[in-house]
Amino acid sequence: MSQCVLAAAFASNHSSKNKADDTNEHEVNVRACSSTQHSHALVERGTNSKDAANRGPVQAFIAAVPKAELHIHLEGTLEPEMMLELAARNGLPPPYLSAEAARQAYQFKDLQSFLDLYYNGCAVLLTSQDFYDLAWAYFERAASENVKHIELFFDPQTHLERNVPFSTFLPGILDAVTTAKEKLGLNVRLIMCFLRHMSEESAIETLNQAKPFREHLLGVGLDSSEANRPPSLFKRVYGMAKALGLRLVAHAGEEGPAEYVWEAIKDLGVERVDHGIRSLEDTALVTHLEEQRIGITLCPLSNMRLKVFPDEATAARILGKFILETKLLVMLNSDDPAYFGGYLMDNYLFVQRILSLKVEQVARLAKNSFSASFLSDEERQHYHHKIDQVFSEYIKLVSK
């Protein structure tokens, strides 16, 4: 499908570049080329219109190139329309009067102001079918953007404390994962996150409850409020997870200091750092991350919406350092796209625009997304080869 999308996008771009409609060109071509129905997924919602309207060869390449998503929270893909549907289906009062009202409420001043609404939204998720529908909608969307591999976060404690057990939410998610593999060719693995505003005892209890489902889990992560909740508080549960053979990641250095990134590495033993934005404040840490090839999952639109970056100029300065001025293993991700106004494509388009990235630099980000994944070397090489193929196709098309 990739080459089909790329060629069609180029052809369409040539003839319609100046048209004033706001339809995302890559989506039109995905729709034309793919036999899969993406009726829900292709509805453009909340995307940065400046980026959606930005059309050209590099944007077509972004649409076509295979990508991995390593920092995406399942619960953060709950679009307002589905939130209202599930509330009605489950006989709950609607959390918002309309989807539009929900989007208008998504104005955040920091991480905590987002988390308050995020946990509120999760209250509509009650049955296995709810979790299946949520996951499937996201997988369709991801596949339509040529995402090939996902290491998906989910937050068990958010559901357990509402008396929704593993035996309800996990089968729903797993069924969607199986269907995604069969129908979309999409590879999905699951990373269970502990909520850092809760105690380590609660995290340990969650890990114990997850043990019967161990075979379905790739790893563990740490998310939620970072301020004054250093990673070292969770040292014991990470040791237990490691003993179970789970891979280790953690959010660190989003709002918390560079010291929290060090703690995540040294005390928790993480193999990849989520966000890690403030790592740049510590040159010894940057050197360590570079030398050890520890992946950092950047989430640009999340950082904009949560005011980690106060403006685009700051975003360009910081992301430019990560992507263009260091040898850090960084890639782009969407975090909680239903709340932050953009899925993976939107994040690539945003960063491409503010840094004027060349196609080689976009290709490197896409390759990094597989390099920093927990795929085998063989699988990584497979996707790197696919990226090289799309790149070659791009070169042929632009040199015509």
Ligand SMILES: [Zn+2]
């Ligand atoms: Zn996150």
